Amino acid sequence: MLSTTHAADGERRCDILIRHALVIDGSGAEPVAADVAVHKGRVAAIGKLDDWQAAQEIDASGRVLSPGFIDVHTHDDTNVIRTPEMFPKLSQGVTTVVVGNCGISAAPVTLKGEPPDPMNLLGKREAFHYPSFASYVEAVNAARPAINVAALVGHTALRNNHMDRLDRAATESEIAGMRAQLREALEHGALGLSTGLAYGNAINAPTEEVLALAEPLAEFGGLYATHLRSEFADILDAMEESFRIGKHARVPVVISHLKCAxxxxxxxxxxxxxxxERAARHQHVGCDCYPYTASSSTLDLKQVTGDYDIQVTWSEPHPEQGGKMLKQIAAEWDVDLHAAAARLMPAGAVYHCMSDDDVNRILSHPATVVGSDGLPNDPLPHPRLWGAFPRVLGYYSREQKLFSLATAVHKMTGLSAQRFGLDLRGFVRVGYHADLVLFDAETVRDAASFTDPMQPAHGIEAVWVNGELAYRGQDKKATAARAGRFLARTVQKTSA
Structure with a gap:
């Protein structure tokens, strides 16, 4: 149980003093027993701090103190503004989200009608108010979300802004318009460019289109993140395409939610x-992974099969079918799976399309960081939205012993911050921003399930964002503090 006392005046003072914690600093190093002082939103001291005093002292005996978790793969773009409490993330220890993944972003966007698939994952038309990236940054900071926000720019979003239809390649003039918007975003702190080349509104973009669009990235120290053109039989070719784009643009490559689907x-x-690994010998490459054997996205006819279960999470024309298996719906309608899926669209789905062995191997690889890929606007979201990070700590580290607790934390903090250029984040170090999580290593686990997904995790005892207590685990409630902010990429602009 988290307990606090109030200290008397003294010379070495700080705002918060967390005593007797088992500190896992995010580097991958083993835990160390220490006290941690927080002052003015930063870590002020670490060690045996008997001579320090604080306005608030916390006895963390028997608990782990780690950096706040960084969710590198989210679709929270509009939610950090519309629902700034961000409880599904905060309650599992996430203190920073990276938005703009899979080629879809809330900015820069100008819609001609309803958002095209899969931009509709971010909300309906009224959720998109950001014709420039600068306007999005301003809106995030005005909303004061409970967690920090860093952002990629989506290729499909840029295509939407400049093309009359998305089932073809962009022209030179259209690419020039996209590049200008990407450059504006990079100037205002965007992390880089993301693509979702598997989706219907991007799959007709040839590699050459992405090569040309990615060229400004290196000048700003950006990166290239990609939902591969295929995660199925052609995955190796799709990976080679991503490596080619990274080499051409001279930037790091992050393969989103790497899987064998x-x-x-x-x-x-x-x-x-x-x-x-072969590509990593010649260029900077990495990947993220979510800790489940099921994926989730919009319902896609190309992925409809009888080989594994597909759960429909929502349907615009048939909302009453949400939560049912596609096989069940097809049987009720007396049609085949593809006919049922076509009748349901636009819709969302969970695809139980992976094997445990593959997920274990990818998740445990040294190049892998953790991203939830949660879909906050789904009426019945995949449980990863609420449970991804505690699941890594509880199920994969403690129960399956796939890797040590220190390695698990590293994959969710320090390695993520380094890969995405989040300066002074991701580590418990003096001078770093005090994004911190206190948890019970023996009890931490995910509570969200596929049938009951909106459940806060167990074992997360406290979460601080920029030095402000944002979540109390003993009553599983957020505090009134909303201390998050927009995080601009910190790599300095260089000459092209």
Whole structure:
């Protein structure tokens, strides 16, 4: 149980003093027993701080204190403004989210009608108010979300702004318009460019379009993150395409939610990781992964199959079918799976399309960081939205012993901050921003399930964002503090 006392005046003073914690600093180093002082939103001291006094002291005996978790793969773009409490993330220890993944972002966006698939994952038309990236940054800071926000710019979003239709390649003039918007975003702190080349509104973009669009990234120290053109049989070709784009743009590559999807692809994770390692000899490459064997996105006819379960999470024309398996709906309607899916669209789905062995192998790889890929606007979201990070700590580290607790924390903090250029984040170090999580290593676990997904995790006892207590685990409630801010990429602009 988290307990606090109030100290008397003294010379070495701070705002918060967390005593007797088992500190896992985010570097991958083993835990160290220490006190941690926080002052003016930063870590002021670490060690045996008997001569320090604070306005608030916390006895963390028997608990782990780590950096706040960084969710590198989210679709919280509009939610950090519309629902700034961000309870699904805060309650699992997340203190920073990276938005703008899979080629879709809230900014810069100008819609001609309803958002095209899969931009509709971010909300309906009224959720998009940000024609420039600068306007999005301003809106995030005005909303004062409970957690920090860093952002990529989506390729599909840029295509939407400049093309009359998305089922073709962009022209030179359209690419020039996209590049100008990307440059404006980079000037205002965007992390880089993301693509979602598997989706119908980006799949007709040839590699050359992305090569040309990515060229400004290096000048600003940006990166290239990609939902591969295929995560199924053609995954190796899709990976090679991403490596080619990274080499051409001279920037790091992050493969989003790396997986071996589809029954015919099960068992190929060693081959896939070998391709990643081979590329890493010549360029900076990495990946993120969510800790589940099921994916979630919009309902896609290309992914409809009878080989594994597909759960429909929402449907615009048939909302009453949300929560049912596609097989059940098809049987009720007396049609085949593809006909049922077509009738349901636009819709969302959870695809139980991966094997445990592949997920274990990818998640444990040294190049992998953790991202939830949660979909906050789904009426019945994949449980990763609420449970991804405690699941890594509880199920994969403590129960399955896939890696040590220090390694688990590293994959969710320090390694993530370094990869995405988040300066003075991701580590418990003097001078760093005090984004911190206190948890019970023996009880921490995810509570969210596929049938009951909106459940806060167990074992997260306290969360601080920029030195402000944002979440109390003993009553599983957020505080009134909303101390998050927009985080601009900190790599300095260089000459092209």
């Amino acid at each position: 589809g029954v015919e692809n099960w068992g190929r994770s060693s081959e896939v990781l070998h391709a990643l």
